[in-house]
Amino acid sequence: MISTLVRDEQTIESEVRVEKNDVFQAKQFNLWYGEKHALKDIDFHIAENEVTAIIGPSGCGKSTFIKSLNRMVELVPTVKLAGELLYRGNNILDNKYGVEELRTKVGMVFQKPNPFPKSIYENVVYGPRIHGIRDKKILNEIVEKSLKGAALWDEVKDRLNENAYGLSGGQQQRLCIARCLAIEPDVILMDEPTSALDPISTLKVEELVQELKEKFSIIIVTHNMQQAARISDKTAFFLNGELIEFNKTSSMFSNPDDKRTEDYITGRFG
Numbered sequence: 180m181i182s183t184l185v186r187d188e189q190t191i192e193s194e195v196r197v198e199k200n201d202v203f204q205a206k207q208f209n210l211w212y213g214e215k216h217a218l219k220d221i222d223f224h225i226a227e228n229e230v231t232a233i234i235g236p237s238g239c240g241k242s243t244f245i246k247s248l249n250r251m252v253e254l255v256p257t258v259k260l261a262g263e264l265l266y267r268g269n270n271i272l273d274n275k276y277g278v279e280e281l282r283t284k285v286g287m288v289f290q291k292p293n294p295f296p297k298s299i300y301e302n303v304v305y306g307p308r309i310h311g312i313r314d315k316k317i318l319n320e321i322v323e324k325s326l327k328g329a330a331l332w333d334e335v336k337d338r339l340n341e342n343a344y345g346l347s348g349g350q351q352q353r354l355c356i357a358r359c360l361a362i363e364p365d366v367i368l369m370d371e372p373t374s375a376l377d378p379i380s381t382l383k384v385e386e387l388v389q390e391l392k393e394k395f396s397i398i399i400v401t402h403n404m405q406q407a408a409r410i411s412d413k414t415a416f417f418l419n420g421e422l423i424e425f426n427k428t429s430s431m432f433s434n435p436d437d438k439r440t441e442d443y444i445t446g447r448f449g
């Protein structure tokens with residue numbers, strides 16, 4: 180009987196902890212904005228080549244959490260951090276860890292498309308140029324590969340020198356994804372990337388996310404629970420700065436472990 184229980188426990192554990200490497204692990208991670216305790220004792224692991232969705236009501240700490248993963252959150256002067264955030268096994272909160280290097284590995288796409296007021300071409304080569312790539316042939320290859328990766332190439336290949344502001348909102352967001360791919364990241368953070376897009380553009384970005392996870396690990400904040408259910412492998416539910424539940428998306432949406440998760444996903448609050 181005992182051995183059955185032990186085996187069952189292991190099976191439950193392995194449901195989430197499948198045999199893949201973790202890209203990120205949070206260990207007792209805490210964050211304060213001044214006196215405001217915005218993230219509380221977060222223990223969490225994010226597997227590679229998966230889509231991890233972060234859901235929860237407004238103000239629960241979703242954006243704060245993903246902005247911690249590339250240390251962007253530290254741009255807020257009042258921020259205090261405690262605990263550990265491991266990227267590929269190294270604690271990124273360690274003073275010795277280079278933020279620049281981290282940001283070449285962990286790219287980010289924001290809620291509102293934010294292309295630079297430059298040509299489509301210049302937007303994509305911006306990051307590689309900063310990293311010292313000058314060879315025109317290599318830059319051209321990066322542009323084609325990144326735009327293809329972001330499912331935008333066919334729509335823009337004949338207008339690469341036009342200003343990015345001339346693209347539609349959905350195209351601009353895919354350009355921002357291409358700009359992110361151009362630095363060859365390992366992880367892509369997406370903070371509500373479709374909330375400013377129409378349904379067709381949203382669908383394109385969702386399909387793209389499914390393709391991108393073959394090569395990258397994706398962490399996506401979304402207010403849209405149907406979207407989390409459609410595109411993610413695992414889902415984390417945050418509430419008031421706490422990680423309430425983290426599970427396979429199919430399990431969380433069909434049979435949540437915690438009553439608060441159930442209340443949220445069935446629309447009783449939020």
Ligand SMILES: Nc1ncnc2c1ncn2[C@@H]1O[C@H](COP(=O)(O)OP(=O)(O)OP(=O)(O)O)[C@@H](O)[C@H]1O
Nearest residue numbers: 212215217235236237238239240241242243244255
């Ligand atoms: N720069 C800041 N200074 C002070 N408090 C902040 C700051 N940014 C966020 N907060 C607070 O931290 C908490 C978490 O905010 P966060 O933006 O991470 O929530 P969220 O879940 O992403 O919300 P939303 O879904 O509305 O974007 C909130 O109470 C918010 O008011």
